[in-house]
Amino acid sequence: MTSYALRPVGRVQSTLTDRADAPRQPDEGAPEAWLVFDEAVAPALDGLTPGIDVLLFTWLDRADRDTLAVHPRGDRSRPRTGVFATRAPDRPNPIGLHTVHVLAVEGNRVHVRHLEALDGTPILDVKPLLGPAPER
Amino acid sequence: MTSYALRPVGRVQSTLTDRADAPRQPDEGAPEAWLVFDEAVAPALDGLTPGIDVLLFTWLDRADRDTLAVHPRGDRSRPRTGVFATRAPDRPNPIGLHTVHVLAVEGNRVHVRHLEALDGTPILDVKPLLGPAPER
Numbered sequence: 001m002t003s004y005a006l007r008p009v010g011r012v013q014s015t016l017t018d019r020a021d022a023p024r025q026p027d028e029g030a031p032e033a034w035l036v037f038d039e040a041v042a043p044a045l046d047g048l049t050p051g052i053d054v055l056l057f058t059w060l061d062r063a064d065r066d067t068l069a070v071h072p073r074g075d076r077s078r079p080r081t082g083v084f085a086t087r088a089p090d091r092p093n094p095i096g097l098h099t100v101h102v103l104a105v106e107g108n109r110v111h112v113r114h115l116e117a118l119d120g121t122p123i124l125d126v127k128p129l130l131g132p133a134p135e136r
Numbered sequence: 137m138t139s140y141a142l143r144p145v146g147r148v149q150s151t152l153t154d155r156a157d158a159p160r161q162p163d164e165g166a167p168e169a170w171l172v173f174d175e176a177v178a179p180a181l182d183g184l185t186p187g188i189d190v191l192l193f194t195w196l197d198r199a200d201r202d203t204l205a206v207h208p209r210g211d212r213s214r215p216r217t218g219v220f221a222t223r224a225p226d227r228p229n230p231i232g233l234h235t236v237h238v239l240a241v242e243g244n245r246v247h248v249r250h251l252e253a254l255d256g257t258p259i260l261d262v263k264p265l266l267g268p269a270p271e272r
Contacts, residue, residue: 002144002258003141003142003143003144004141004142004144004195004197004258005139005140005141005142006139006140006141006142006229007139007228007229008138008139008140008229009228009229041204041228043204043205043218044204044205044218044219044220044227044228045218045220045221046205046216046217046218046221047217047218047220047221047222048218048220048221054220055233057229057231057233059140061140068177068179068180069179069180069182080182081182081183082179082180082181082182082183082184083180084180084181084183084184084190084261084262084263085181085182085183085184085262085264086183086263086264087263087264087266091180091261092143092145092177092180092261093142093143093145093193093260093261095193095231095260095261097191097193097233097263122138122140124229124231125220125227125228125229125231126220126221127220127222127223127233128221128222128223130223
């Protein structure tokens with residue numbers, strides 16, 4: 001099957017540097033962070049404003065792509081489960097999905113709350129959360 | 137910046153074949169579809185069961201990766217907006233995100249409801265929707 005080239009559009013800047021310290025989910029103690037976008041994609045940020053929530057897509061570049069099953073949350077008392085039924089970072093295409101609240105937009109830098117991604121994590125995409133159909 | 141190779145893990149099988157006919161969102165008339173996974177990743181499906189909702193990640197292989205701003209929903213009366221503030225398929229890394237309801241799992245094939253992706257669209261990843269923290 002064909003493969004496709006992901007080209008990161010920026011990087012996460014965060015105080016989180018070690019996978020062992022990273023919270024498993026954003027509401028489990030994740031810090032504020034900066035999303036630093038390449039100058040070339042800055043026009044794609046037009047319309048992002050403080051106060052909105054967005055979906056952030058990252059590439060979990062420290063994940064193991066050969067893992068197909070895990071004990072959920074690393075808990076060996078729980079049965080091994082296929083990675084498509086878990087949020088484990090290890091999976092064939094380790095795309096990270098994070099809902100973050102936009103605190104500020106300064107040029108090509110976006111300040112966000114509650115991001116569990118590690119410092120240096122490549123950014124792939126950002127999408128707004130969808131409101132009900134009449135507001136789209 | 138480094139690029140990363142996405143390796144699709146399957147394909148969408150759908151009656152939708154033309155981008156012009158595809159609904160913009162799943163609750164705008166999207167049909168049922170099959171997710172057909174490669175045999176090699178079948179163990180990753182273990183734990184997916186009928187009745188649950190999952191997040192499906194696809195690669196929108198017919199999207200234009202050089203587009204950075206669009207008129208939302210193709211409506212020229214709306215101001216041009218950066219693609220990171222819209223759900224337009226055209227964007228630097230055209231990752232599709234779809235919430236789908238699992239109707240059936242038959243080996244490496246998963247039957248789902250309300251999928252607006254076109255027939256043949258490459259599948260990248262599947263993740264469960266997260267419940268509240270105590271249920272994780």
